[in-house]
Amino acid sequence: MIEGRGITKTFHTRGGMLASKTVTALRGVDFAIPRGGAVSFIGESGCGKTTLGRILAGLEPLEGGSLIIDNVDVSALKPKAREPYFRKIQLIHQDPYSALNPTRTIESTLRDPLRLRAAQTGRPESWVNEQTEHLLSLVGLNPGYVLPRYPHQLSGGMRQRVVIARALTVEPEVLVADEAVSMIDVSLRLGILALLRSLRETLGVSVLFITHDVATARYIGSDGELYVLYRGSVVERGAAETVLAGPVHPYTQCLLSAIPVLHGLEKPGPDRLVPNEPLDERKEPPGCLFEPRCPFATAACAQRPPQLGRLGDTIQDHACLYPATRHVVAVPAGHGH
Amino acid sequence: MTITMVKAPAVSISGLTVAYKTDAGELPAVSQVDLELAAGTITGLVGESGSGKSTLALSLLGAVQKPGRVTAGSVVVDGIGDMAKLAGEELRTVRGAKIGYVFQAAQNSLNPLKTVGKQLLDLGKAHKVRDLKGLLRHAKDLLDRMGLNADRVLDAYQHELSGGMRQRVGIMFALVLNAHVLVLDEPTTALDMITQANILQIVRDVHKEQGLTTLVVTHDVGVVAEVAHKIAVMYGGRIVEHGPVTQVLAEPRHPYTRGLIHAIPRLTGDISAAKALPGTPPTLGTIPKQGCVFRERCALRMEVCETVEPPAQRMLDGRTVACHAVKEGAA
Structure with a gap:
């Protein structure tokens, strides 16, 4: 079980003389990833989802809040003492082309971390060979074909599978997949998503899935939870199927409304919603961060930030004073309205 | 402003083959392609990596780069002629003035050292535009119509604009010289969903207002579904299916189109109904030299597929499908 409480993160950029500015990436995010579970963070670029993944993987220092890995508050430990905890969380990022060393064969890419692992855990050398083949089979690759090859000799989908196999060499508890299929050919994406889903079942590994492509989040498991991030805050949170079928926060509704409709196969949802204006990151509204763009905002929304909760007896958590279920997602053509 | 009501031209691609020189000889990235872009329509050209879609789009601009070359066929644009035969000054004038092209990652294709306005004047001078004030007015008008503050944008450098604004x-740059053929290569890649929806709306509006013939090149079937009238599906350098978007999506006929549509993650429905296609898309070096290019991944593979390339057949509903297993009347 991995838990985050009140995670905050601010970036300071220096854009020339006097032009330094502060960007708030995360504004107190709480989350929990149960063992073997699936949690997805969705939102647009700049919403903080990638920063959150990097903090979890230990690639970005934690600033505020606490991170609890297997009942230990990692944020209270010295950096050196954190390492074994962060090893349990492995990051798979979007570009399998740059994630692998082009001068090394897949065999050496996998074998080196496994040798280290064998030395750490007192396993024999024979385990390294067995595990190399086992992991490749697990990710759906033919060891005989893949092992002697270099990354450039493999397709994007195969490379991403190698990246996943490498992440598994350290026996992680969580795979953080940040846009892990966005650079993969469309006809192969579902294969990678199905692999993540099956790894949850076979290894009990949990998946934190970070994406702007909302539909893909469903495919790592229908039991998954969905967190909708907007400008560093969670605005809606609940079972993925619940949030997608009946979102209650206007931002979630605008985001889902923007997803292309496959006309011919689908019809637009009846309540499709468009924000009043584009995002202006320079604005720091005192109340709800979405208020300037929200079609339903009232004076009360500009007063103070709404808290994540179940105001209005909704099934899912949300941070809106006026939650209302709207049907914004495309419906199959020939059915519904 | 110079308002000239030019009728949107039709584009007719026939027997087009574009090959690249490699160590293994000259290999075709686009092979024997016939494609009509009817005047005033938006066509979505969809394909995966290595399908040849970008090469095909570049040939519309007569811009296939070495080591590639057009080895056969023609790209005839109404009122211009065969783009594959134009060269030098003639070709340079036609680009921009008649055919506007928005490059893949247009977000990064502006000059970072010059304001948008300065780049506009450079474009005007390069095309020997006499009335630069008129050009500026036209640019402002286009930017206004796309919901931007024109004065602010013309004074801005690339880094001061968001991805959606740059797109x-x-x-604007593609249309400011009054081009009536517009080619957009991956117009929304790297944009957020809400920005993407906004840009697609703009493409539809601009297409209509300016009277264009538009080609949108993308890997994303959803983008085509949102903007295009017609969809052309490319695989291994061939157009395997071409027809009206809603009909093709509702009832794909080519096994690749069918597989591709089934492979799209969807927001509703049974997640186990969606399946990835087996195998991987071919690259330039692995496209089969004879027979059907899709057969390695095809569930309907027959003996004839090994040796005979399926010709594009015209169906009763007006679409074309290139598959031995598809017969008129069969679904």
């Missing part, structure tokens, strides 16, 4: 600036 609109790219469209």
Whole structure:
């Protein structure tokens, strides 16, 4: 079980003389990833989802809040003492082309971390060979074909599978997949998503899935939870199927409304919603961060930030004073309205 | 402003083959392609990596780069002629003035050291535009119509504009010289969903208002579904299916189109109904030299597929499908 409480993160950029500015990436995010579970963070670029993944993987220092890995508050430990905890969380990022060393064969890419692992855990050398083949089979690759090859000799989908196999060499508890299929050919994406889903079942590994492509989040498991991030805050949170079928926060509704409709196969949802204006990151509204763009905002929304909760007896958590279920997602053509 | 009501031209691609020189000889990235872009329509050209879609789009601009070359066929644009035969000054004038092109990653294709306005004047001078004030007015008008503050944008440098704003600036540059053929290569890649929806709306509006013939090149079937009238599906350098978007999506006929549509993650429905296609898309070096290019991944593979390339057949509903297993009347 991995838990985050009140995670905050601010970036300071220096854009020339006097032009330094502060960007708030995360504004107190709480989350929990149960063992073997699936949690997805969705939102647009700049919403903080990638920063959150990097903090979890230990690639970005934690600033505020606490991170609890297997009942230990990692944020209270010295950096050196954190390492074994962060090893349990492995990051798979979007570009399998740059994630692998082009001068090394897949065999050496996998074998080196496994040798280290064998030395750490007192396993024999024979385990390294067995595990190399086992992991490749697990990710759906033919060891005989893949092992002697270099990354450039493999397709994007195969490379991403190698990246996943490498992440598994350290026996992680969580795979953080940040846009892990966005650079993969469309006809192969579902294969990678199905692999993540099956790894949850076979290894009990949990998946934190970070994406702007909302539909893909469903495919790592229908039991998954969905967190909708907007400008560093969670605005809606609940079972993925619940949030997608009946979102209650206007931002979630605008985001889902923007997803292309496959006309011919689908019809637009009846309540499709468009924000009043584009995002202006320079604005720091005192109340709800979405208020300037929200079609339903009232004076009360500009007063103070709404808290994540179940105001209005909704099934899912949300941070809106006026939650209302709207049907914004495309419906199959020939059915519904 | 110079308002000239030019009728949107039709584009007719026939027997087009574009090959690249490699160590293994000259290999075709686009092979024997016939494609009509009817005047005033938006066509979505969809394909995966290595399908040849970008090469095909570049041939519309007569811009296939070495080591590639057009080895056969023609790209005839109404009122211009065969783009594959134009060269030098003639070709340079036609680009921009008649055919506007918004490049892949247009977000990064502006000059970072010059304001948008300065780049506009450079474009005007390069095309020997006499009335630069008129050009400026036209640019402002286009930017206004796309919902931008024109004065602010013309004074801005690339880094001061968001991705969605840069994409609109790219469209302005493509149309400001009064081009009536517009080619957009991956117009929404790297944009957020809400920005993407906004840009697609702009493409539809601009297409209509300016009277264009538009080609949108993308890997994303959803983008085509949102903007295009017709869809052309490319695989291994061939157009395997071409027809009206809603009909093709509702009832794909080519096994690749069918597989591709089934492979799209969807927001509703049974997640186990969606399946990835087996195998991987071919690259330039692995496209089969004879027979059907899709057969390695095809569930309907027959003996004839090994040796005979399926010709594009015209169906009763007006679409074309290139598959031995598809017969008129069969679904």
